[in-house]
Amino acid sequence: xxxxxxxxxxxxxxxxxxxxxxxxxxxxxxxxxxxxxxxxxxxxxxxxxxxxxxxxxxxxxxxxxxxxxxxxxxxxxxxxxxxxxxxxxxxxxxxxxxxxxxxxxxxxxxxxxxxxxxxxxxxxxxxxxxxxxxxxxxxxxxxxxxxxxxxxxxxxxxxxxxxxxx
Amino acid sequence: xxxxxxxxxxxxxxxxxxxxxxxxxxxxxxxxxxxxxxxxxxxxxxxxxxxxxxxxxxxxxxxxxxxxxxxxxxxxxxxxxxxxxxxxxxxxxxxxxxxxxxxxxxxxxxxxxxxxxxxxxxxxxxxxxxxxxxxxxxxxxxxxxxxxxxxxxxxxxxxxxxxxxxxxxxxxxxxxxxxxxxxxxxxxxxxxxxxxxxxxxxxxxxxxxxxxxxxxxxxxxxxxxxxxxxxxxxxxxxxxxxxxxxxxxxxxxxxxxxxxxxxxxxxxxxxxxxxxxxxxxxxxxxxxxxxxxxxxxxxxxxxxxxx
Numbered sequence: 001x002x003x004x005x006x007x008x009x010x011x012x013x014x015x016x017x018x019x020x021x022x023x024x025x026x027x028x029x030x031x032x033x034x035x036x037x038x039x040x041x042x043x044x045x046x047x048x049x050x051x052x053x054x055x056x057x058x059x060x061x062x063x064x065x066x067x068x069x070x071x072x073x074x075x076x077x078x079x080x081x082x083x084x085x086x087x088x089x090x091x092x093x094x095x096x097x098x099x100x101x102x103x104x105x106x107x108x109x110x111x112x113x114x115x116x117x118x119x120x121x122x123x124x125x126x127x128x129x130x131x132x133x134x135x136x137x138x139x140x141x142x143x144x145x146x147x148x149x150x151x152x153x154x155x156x157x158x159x160x161x162x163x164x165x166x
Numbered sequence: 167x168x169x170x171x172x173x174x175x176x177x178x179x180x181x182x183x184x185x186x187x188x189x190x191x192x193x194x195x196x197x198x199x200x201x202x203x204x205x206x207x208x209x210x211x212x213x214x215x216x217x218x219x220x221x222x223x224x225x226x227x228x229x230x231x232x233x234x235x236x237x238x239x240x241x242x243x244x245x246x247x248x249x250x251x252x253x254x255x256x257x258x259x260x261x262x263x264x265x266x267x268x269x270x271x272x273x274x275x276x277x278x279x280x281x282x283x284x285x286x287x288x289x290x291x292x293x294x295x296x297x298x299x300x301x302x303x304x305x306x307x308x309x310x311x312x313x314x315x316x317x318x319x320x321x322x323x324x325x326x327x328x329x330x331x332x333x334x335x336x337x338x339x340x341x342x343x344x345x346x347x348x349x350x351x352x353x354x355x356x357x358x359x360x361x362x363x364x365x366x367x368x369x370x371x372x373x374x375x376x377x378x379x380x381x382x383x384x385x386x387x388x389x390x391x392x393x394x395x396x397x398x399x400x401x402x403x404x405x406x407x408x409x410x411x412x413x414x415x416x417x418x419x420x421x422x423x424x425x426x427x428x429x430x431x432x433x434x435x436x437x438x439x440x441x442x443x444x445x446x447x448x449x450x451x452x453x454x455x456x457x458x459x460x461x462x463x464x465x466x467x468x469x470x471x472x473x
């Protein structure tokens with residue numbers, strides 16, 4: 001039943017923000033249909049894509065995600081009628097902002113996956129995982145999180161002079 | 167080579183503002199007038215709120231009248247009593263903020279008396295207040311101004327605005343420059359800029375649109391944005407700030423003016439305004455809309471980026 005698991009030197013962390021009505025059910029279908037997809041994805045369930053604040057994506061990257069997937073119902077299928085339409089505009093703007101700040105947009109994927117599309121879920125997750133795996137770890141935000149207060153360089157001649165004078 | 171900008175009409179505007187404020191207060195049409203008054207440094211101006219007719223002589227308008235007075239009308243400034251109508255001196259850029267606030271149900275048009283100012287430009291934050299207005303000392307936002315004459319005000323001084331000079335549009339030039347860089351180079355640029363931030367939140371306090379009673383960035387359960395002035399938290403704060411102002415900011419550039427660390431904050435706002443104009447043909451500040459571009463939708467919106 002289980003195919004041989006391939007060994008990789010880098011296993012990316014993928015965070016998936018999904019809506020409970022479509023994509024979560026779609027992922028569930030993939031599971032109950034015994035479809036195989038990379039276990040790199042961590043699924044977070046939300047009532048609707050409209051609930052997914054861009055700040056969540058930011059937080060995911062800051063906490064060490066290498067890729068982020070946002071997935072919900074197809075346009076017109078929203079359980080709350082228009083949540084995904086609002087989300088579509090918000091994310092269209094947000095990805096432009098991230099791009100301008102210098103984030104590689106290949107790490108951020110949006111998709112519509114319905115409750116019947118278990119196969120599409122597998123495809124989307126596999127594609128993103130392999131894409132991010134090829135790109136390597138998301139270094140930018142991780143380095144930023146390790147950096148301390150700005151202050152420039154500590155070993156400047158002025159500072160050394162002041163230190164020696166004490 | 168400094169190209170001087172003609173601000174001789176500001177003397178006539180000052181007179182007109184004084185007369186109008188005096189008339190309004192004497193007739194009791196407004197309970198207070200928000201305007202600019204001379205400050206201690208030579209040539210400088212500061213916001214002032216007057217409620218007595220004899221104080222109308224304090225009002226001025228000069229190239230140092232940089233503040234966006236719309237700030238004093240928002241919920242964030244609860245200490246300003248709202249008894250009856252309020253008169254306010256507005257430049258074209260400030261009027262855009264008021265229009266935006268009216269769309270967001272923060273202000274009512276009938277509670278305001280707008281004294282519009284035909285404006286040839288104001289000084290940049292880096293220029294001394296006593297210097298003359300030239301192509302070098304003008305605020306970057308004024309190089310891209312499309313509202314020299316405020317529209318729809320109750321009173322506008324009858325002066326002839328000199329034809330605006332063709333100046334280099336600084337934000338457009340800078341956005342074009344940054345867009346041409348690779349993501350890695352852009353990240354390096356913004357990392358350096360955001361690293362300067364000391365999290366004083368002056369940009370938030372001065373913004374007419376940051377009127378939330380509790381800012382998302384002040385919450386700690388859950389904490390969405392790190393509150394310490396470390397590079398990670400700074401980057402998150404500036405991204406969140408730009409996102410929350412997308413489709414609302416009309417570019418008064420007060421955030422950039424007050425920033426003690428000279429972070430080009432308005433650059434992010436202008437970039438978002440540009441994108442929203444391209445995506446949804448929306449430009450903030452020209453008409454009262456109760457729905458901004460991000461609080462409405464069209465079924466035919468572009469979704470080429472979604473799988």
